[in-house]
Amino acid sequence: MTRFFGRKFNQGKFKQRALLFLFLFLIAANIDHIGRLFYPFHYRDLTLQYARTYNVDPLLLAAIMKAESNFDHQAVSKRGARGLMQIMPDTGTWIAARMGDAAFDPEVLFEPETSIKFGAWYIADLRKEFRGDTILVLAAYNGGRGNVKNWFAGKELSGTLIKIKQIPFPETRHYIKKVLLYRRIYNLLYR
Numbered sequence: 001m002t003r004f005f006g007r008k009f010n011q012g013k014f015k016q017r018a019l020l021f022l023f024l025f026l027i028a029a030n031i032d033h034i035g036r037l038f039y040p041f042h043y044r045d046l047t048l049q050y051a052r053t054y055n056v057d058p059l060l061l062a063a064i065m066k067a068e069s070n071f072d073h074q075a076v077s078k079r080g081a082r083g084l085m086q087i088m089p090d091t092g093t094w095i096a097a098r099m100g101d102a103a104f105d106p107e108v109l110f111e112p113e114t115s116i117k118f119g120a121w122y123i124a125d126l127r128k129e130f131r132g133d134t135i136l137v138l139a140a141y142n143g144g145r146g147n148v149k150n151w152f153a154g155k156e157l158s159g160t161l162i163k164i165k166q167i168p169f170p171e172t173r174h175y176i177k178k179v180l181l182y183r184r185i186y187n188l189l190y191r
Contacts, residue, residue, distance in 0.1 A: 042071040050120035063182035082109035085119030143172040
């Protein structure tokens, strides 16, 4: 025991607390750098380019890529979705045709630029259809636009949680919550 300003204290505990304080201070001072290790924004320039082109939130695109592929441009889902934005080959063919590319090869969905371009175009198209409602856009991106139309046919919905809770696919509910969380994190780290 040592006296410090007239008070007794344990040097071992003092050192532990000082180290803990120093560690917490360093984390707080570098939280954005640490956060960026866990939530990188790969392909940022391409994302910003196509977000501007199609008037889509680039941080939403980053959150979708994080949720869909964790930025792995070679990712393939169990159902066959490909690339960063996890676009199904049939959807890619449809998007390519709408963009005027009749000679579409599904292998190009593994190319980061094509995946981001198609994903941004598709999100913009869904935004038009679902009047900018991010919850419904994400539900359609994950669960299919036809399913979303069927789920909400004739229903007037208000409030984010009401919409999410009424989605019958648990996977889609979870997906929406995850993307929205990632978008908030990306907003804190990269805005």
